[in-house]
Amino acid sequence: MAMMPYVSPEQQMKDRADYARKGISRGRSVVAIEYDKGVLFVAQNPSATLHKVSEIYDRIAFAAVGKYNEFEQLRVAGIRLADVKGYQYAREDVTGRSLANAYANALGAAFTESAKPFEVELLVAEIHADDVQLYHILYDGSITDEQGYVAIGGSAESLTTHLGEGFREGLSRDEALRLARESLGAAEKGEISRDRLEVAGLDRDRGRRKFARLTDADIAAALG
Numbered sequence: 001m002a003m004m005p006y007v008s009p010e011q012q013m014k015d016r017a018d019y020a021r022k023g024i025s026r027g028r029s030v031v032a033i034e035y036d037k038g039v040l041f042v043a044q045n046p047s048a049t050l051h052k053v054s055e056i057y058d059r060i061a062f063a064a065v066g067k068y069n070e071f072e073q074l075r076v077a078g079i080r081l082a083d084v085k086g087y088q089y090a091r092e093d094v095t096g097r098s099l100a101n102a103y104a105n106a107l108g109a110a111f112t113e114s115a116k117p118f119e120v121e122l123l124v125a126e127i128h129a130d131d132v133q134l135y136h137i138l139y140d141g142s143i144t145d146e147q148g149y150v151a152i153g154g155s156a157e158s159l160t161t162h163l164g165e166g167f168r169e170g171l172s173r174d175e176a177l178r179l180a181r182e183s184l185g186a187a188e189k190g191e192i193s194r195d196r197l198e199v200a201g202l203d204r205d206r207g208r209r210k211f212a213r214l215t216d217a218d219i220a221a222a223l224g
Helices: 009-025 068-088 096-113 156-166 173-188 216-223
Strands: 030-035 038-044 053-057 060-066 120-127 132-137 143-146 149-152 197-203 211-213
Touching: 009 060, 009 096, 030 060, 030 120, 030 132, 030 156, 030 173, 038 060, 038 120, 038 132, 038 173, 053 068, 053 197, 060 068, 060 149, 060 197, 068 096, 068 120, 096 120, 096 132, 096 143, 120 149, 120 197, 132 149, 149 156, 156 173, 173 197, 173 216, 197 216
Parallel strands: none
Antiparallel strands: 030 038, 030 149, 038 197, 053 060, 060 120, 120 132, 132 143, 197 211
16 A cells, blocks of 8 residues: 655645745735825736736725736635625625635635645725725735735835835825835836836725726826
């Protein structure tokens, strides 16, 4: 009878974490920055159709890095969950925290029980009249509540340092976009072309649906 090699639980978890981190590190980063009217997501993304940033519900947005097919699956599941809860109860009952917890549970279960973990890292943002809530969810289901700004993806560490040096409360949308582009460029050691930027966000001055995606013309005007 063939004997299966023994692998300790600690080594198995370490191998899974290394595998997930390696996959995520190959993805280009996403930055989220609070500004005076909401939160702005800026991603380095050459594709005009395969978005990293999307609307989930009226005042909730989603951003991800990693394997596109995996985070797209999670995005669709989040939209369905939000739609069902909003229909069964009320639209106000759909919250960013509940969605972030659902994502954390799904990623945590996949990390410990599935044949392979998800190679993704997620951000969930919810906007209110006086604040923004940012939830950062890792491949293993770990979740943190971020303040002001956050970066995910391969260059997250250097991006966070650069964002911390330039961030201040009350930034305008255009200032936030310029800071994000400068930070992405610093992490990549070169200026990021405007046509490689995906920019979207939540603006509290909009109607019921707060999500908006900036066009190429909007980005060009903001960057001067």
